Amino acid sequence: MISLRAILVDPSDNVVTLVQEGRRGDWVVWDEGRVLLNEDIPLGHKVAIYDIPKGRSVVKYGVSIGKATADIRQGDLVHVHNVRSERGKGYSDDKSIS
Amino acid sequence: MIKAYLRPNGTIGVRNHVILLPTVVCANAVAETVSRRVPGVIPIVHPYGCTLDPVANTEMTTVFAGIAENPNVYATILISLGCETVIGEEVLEKARQMGAKCELVTVQDEGDTFSAADAVEKLSIGFTREAASVQRIDCCEADLVIALECGASDAFSGLSANPAVGRASDIMIDMGMTVIISEITEYLGAEHIAAAQACDDEVRQRILDLVAKTEEELAVIDQDCGLLDITPGNIGGGLTTIEEKSLGCIRKGGSRPYMEVVEYGKRPRKKGLVLMDTPGHDIQSLTGMVAGGAQIGVFTTGRGTPTGSPIAPIIKIASNSTVFNRMQRNIDVNAGSIIDGDKSFDDVAQEIVSKVLEVAQGKLTASEIAGHREFALRCMGSLGCIY
Numbered sequence: 001m002i003s004l005r006a007i008l009v010d011p012s013d014n015v016v017t018l019v020q021e022g023r024r025g026d027w028v029v030w031d032e033g034r035v036l037l038n039e040d041i042p043l044g045h046k047v048a049i050y051d052i053p054k055g056r057s058v059v060k061y062g063v064s065i066g067k068a069t070a071d072i073r074q075g076d077l078v079h080v081h082n083v084r085s086e087r088g089k090g091y092s093d094d095k096s097i098s
Numbered sequence: 099m100i101k102a103y104l105r106p107n108g109t110i111g112v113r114n115h116v117i118l119l120p121t122v123v124c125a126n127a128v129a130e131t132v133s134r135r136v137p138g139v140i141p142i143v144h145p146y147g148c149t150l151d152p153v154a155n156t157e158m159t160t161v162f163a164g165i166a167e168n169p170n171v172y173a174t175i176l177i178s179l180g181c182e183t184v185i186g187e188e189v190l191e192k193a194r195q196m197g198a199k200c201e202l203v204t205v206q207d208e209g210d211t212f213s214a215a216d217a218v219e220k221l222s223i224g225f226t227r228e229a230a231s232v233q234r235i236d237c238c239e240a241d242l243v244i245a246l247e248c249g250a251s252d253a254f255s256g257l258s259a260n261p262a263v264g265r266a267s268d269i270m271i272d273m274g275m276t277v278i279i280s281e282i283t284e285y286l287g288a289e290h291i292a293a294a295q296a297c298d299d300e301v302r303q304r305i306l307d308l309v310a311k312t313e314e315e316l317a318v319i320d321q322d323c324g325l326l327d328i329t330p331g332n333i334g335g336g337l338t339t340i341e342e343k344s345l346g347c348i349r350k351g352g353s354r355p356y357m358e359v360v361e362y363g364k365r366p367r368k369k370g371l372v373l374m375d376t377p378g379h380d381i382q383s384l385t386g387m388v389a390g391g392a393q394i395g396v397f398t399t400g401r402g403t404p405t406g407s408p409i410a411p412i413i414k415i416a417s418n419s420t421v422f423n424r425m426q427r428n429i430d431v432n433a434g435s436i437i438d439g440d441k442s443f444d445d446v447a448q449e450i451v452s453k454v455l456e457v458a459q460g461k462l463t464a465s466e467i468a469g470h471r472e473f474a475l476r477c478m479g480s481l482g483c484i485y
Contacts, residue, residue, distance in 0.1 A: 007257055007437075017253050017336065019437050044253035044336035044400075044418070058338075061256070065287070065342040078338065085339035087286045087313065 003027040003034070006047065010062030015046040015078050017060075022047070038075040046078040058083050100242075101234035101459045107197030109169035110237040112393045112458045115140050115409065116225045117174050118218060121162060121189050122147030122182035125205055129177055131215045136222040142408050142473050148182040151479040158184045161363040161475055163192035164389030166200050168409050172232065173199040173225040175218050180206030196365075199225075234460070240274025242458060243366070245387035245395040245410065246350045247280065249380035252335025252400025254417035256346015258446075259398035259433035263415060264352035265447035266396070267371065270454065271354045276369050278360075278387045279351045282312040283327040283378035283485065287341025288348040292373065297355040304359040308375055315482045327378050327485070331401045350398065362476055363389035377485050380405060381474040384412070394457055396450060404428040405472045406465030411457050414464055415450065430464050 002023070006016035008030045016030050022041040027034050035049050046060070052072040057064035066083040076082070103111035118129035118141045129141035142165070146158050162184065166174035174193065178186030186202050193200040201221050208214040246263060248255055267277045285292060289309040296302035316327070327340050337343045357368040359375070363386045366372040374390060376383035380403065384395055388409045395412040397405075402421040406412045416422035419434035431449055435441040457463055477484040 009257065017257060019254075042336065043420075046253070046336065046338065060342055061345040063287075063290075063341075063345065065345065066339040079336075080333055080338055083338050085287075085341060087340055 003029050006030040008033065008049075009060055012059055012062050014048060014050045014052055014059045016049055017046055018043060036075050038073060039077055041077045048072045048074055048076050048078050050074055052078070099236045100239045100455060102237040103169070103172070103232055104235055104237055105169050105197065109197075109391070110241045110393070111169040111171070112242075112411065112460075113170040113409070114172045114229050114232055115170055116222060116229055117142055117165075117171055117408065118222070119162060119165060119174055119176050120144070120147065121176050121178045121184050121186045124148070124179040124182065125177040125214075128205065128211050128215050128218060131211075132218045132222055135215075135219050136226060138226055139222045140408050140471065142471075144473055144475070146475055147184045149479070150183070154479045155183045157362065157478050158475065159188050159192060161385065161389040162189045163196065163198070164363045164365070164391070165385075165409060166193035167196040167198040168388055168391060168393070170393050170409050171198070172229040174201075175221050175225070176200060176202045177214065177218060178202060178204040180204045238274070239455065239458065240369075242270070242394065242454070243276040243278065243390070243392045244270055244454065245278050245280070245384060245392035247380055247384050247387075247395055247397040247412075248284075248347055248350060248399065249397060249405070250331055250399045250401035250403040251337060251343060251346065252332070252417060253337055253346075254335075254434070254437055255398055255400040256342075256349055257417070258436040259400070259415045259417035260346050260349040262433045262436060262443050262446040263350045263396055263398055263450060265443055266450035266454075267350065267352035268354055269447060269451050271352070271370050274369065276366055276372060278366060278372050278374050278390060278392055280374045280376040280383045280387055281347065281378045282308050282375055283316065284340075284344045284347040285309045286313060286327070286344050287339070288344035291345075291348050292351065292356060295351070295353070295356050295371075297357050301356055301359060305356065305373060308359060308373075312483075316485060318482070319485065335400050360390060362386040362478065365391050377476050377483060379474065379476070379485070381472045382476040384410075385473055385475055394454055396454065398433070399429070402428065404465060404468060404470055406463070406468070406470030408471035408473055411463045412465045412470075413450070413453050413457060428464050428468060
């Protein structure tokens with residue numbers, strides 16, 4: 001069983017950052033926690049450590065870095081394909097995110 | 099104490115440059131010609147100096163004068179064509195008012211570019227000889243102004259290099275230095291942290307107003323500006339949104355209070371941590387801080403950027419060991435050792451402060467050795483800043 005290192009910045013975060021390249025089926029470990037990867041995840045990218053339902057905040061550094069645009073499962077890659085920034089005028093008019 | 103060049107106006111230089119600064123793009127060739135004839139002088143070529151926009155003209159005048167007055171500059175020779183909208187005499191007067199040793203050569207007054215080059219060459223030789231006789235003497239490190247910058251960031255920038263620079267920033271501020279943090283585009287999503295660190299309500303409100311203004315300007319380009327200030331390289335390095343990038347970026351500022359908010363290219367009046375209104379473009383941002391008097395830059399990078407400045411030595415800090423090992427000749431300090439578990443944040447912070455003091459006393463940085471002298475102004479005009 002391969003186990004990779006990750007960084008949890010703040011205890012309230014729902015993602016960790018991989019410090020090694022991860023493959024589907026690898027275990028990722030940090031402090032007291034661990035998660036099984038559902039997919040390959042590149043170095044420096046984020047993996048969900050809890051399920052994040054569509055529309056909920058992705059939390060890193062203890063604050064929201066954007067909203068999930070799809071249901072994200074524990075162990076999924078969290079990146080531009082399933083997260084969107086909340087900043088910028090006109091965002092509140094965007095109906096694609098509830 | 100550090101060994102540096104004490105200037106007549108009381109500021110201290112860590113370099114002793116003689117620079118050739120065209121006040122308009124049309125005069126660039128004169129600067130280049132003379133730099134080939136007189137080794138050691140630094141030509142600053144650029145595409146600016148003539149626009150129909152009064153706001154842009156005022157800003158260029160301020161920044162050119164600020165560059166001439168940077169304490170690292172022994173003397174400046176301004177080269178004007180003569181008909182441009184940025185008025186050479188105004189730059190000269192402004193630079194001299196601030197204490198700069200500065201002369202102006204105007205091509206159309208000299209006759210042609212050949213005779214202008216001869217005049218600039220004569221001044222260059224005189225200033226270079228004078229500069230060579232100036233010695234470093236004991237100066238107070240508290241008179242250093244340090245510019246902070248991050249560029250080509252990755253997900254590790256906010257986890258290693260930027261927090262290490264933040265601790266270094268705290269140490270340098272406690273030594274009495276001024277530290278300028280910048281790039282308002284990279285405050286989107288993290289402004290609450292800076293606001294909480296403001297020294298008083300006025301500074302707090304200025305920070306929040308500046309971020310709001312920047313967000314409005316960005317919305318002109320694209321309403322969905324959350325993706326605008328994040329580059330393909332940032333995304334490739336694991337950064338997903340501007341909020342995530344900002345939260346990492348702002349860590350460079352450390353924990354000391356924000357004492358002042360200054361306009362682009364202007365001198366800070368306060369010591370301690372100061373925020374300058376600059377865009378996220380690294381070169382534009384650094385040029386603004388150098389015009390504001392910064393003698394040294396501390397610049398973190400995740401993906402690896404080699405850039406420097408014609409005026410200030412720039413110290414590069416890598417966020418990860420992979421990029422440090424790949425770009426060792428472009429990078430000075432490896433904060434990736436924090437990620438690797440080999441060093442603590444305090445170890446790397448101390449390494450950064452030691453590097454700043456060495457560089458202040460003459461040690462060359464990787465970007466100086468590699469010949470990086472990038473120079474760019476922000477695109478500011480009556481319609482606002484174009485990012």
